[in-house]
Amino acid sequence: MSRNQEEPVYNRIEEARLAHGLSRQELADKVGVHYQTIGYLERGEYSPSLALSLRIAKLLKQEVSELFSLTPFKKGK
């Protein structure tokens, strides 16, 4: 992998957000980002900073490692 090639970061934000009954706008407001940024995160088109990952994980009451992974999540896990 080249030095500046971005490694994909997989996440389960959408699943966790829906489990908490939050809309993208509500989650965005709570973690202090634009609602489109949540869309980018959920589609895996943007990898969040550590600080944003921690804020999202805290809000969704999960560990960062439960929400984000460098390998794809297994379905239903």
Next chain:
Amino acid sequence: MSKKNKFYWFEGVTEKGAKALLSDENPKYGWLRPQRNRRVLVGLMIVGLIAVAMGSYWPTLKTNMNLSSGTEIVIYSVTAIFVIFAVLVGYLFLRISVRGIGDAPNELLDERQIRVRDTSFRYAYYAMGYVVLGLLLMMLFGPELKMFQPEGNDGSYLVIATLFAFSSIPSMILAWRERDI
């Protein structure tokens, strides 16, 4: 208690203005959001900027206008004002189409928007280098090639077009590249 509307001198925007643009969900401007429409707008802006830049020499080279004639001066001036106004309107639409991300201060953007904005500025920096190079070449060789009017106009429309380009290029790149704004 009225909240103070902070003015960001460096960016030249007010807090309320920038926030209004960033969160704008006004359906009136919904047609500006699709990437295809934004790209059309970028194309029109480029045409407009070239038209403004050409104002420095088209009266003599393209149409052989006689600028000592009152009527022709009026036609030339009105056309120039119209084109500049059209570019200004295009610039405002362009800013709306990208939610003003190109001009917003860091504290009003989130980390993804800052990254997107900074990337567009990096490309804009390269693009501006070419714009300045083109301007310098035209100013250097323009008089030799008799591109400008013999009297009265010293290439000022090139300068106006360049200033417009400097303000617009970051938003043009954002509008062109970003899928979802």
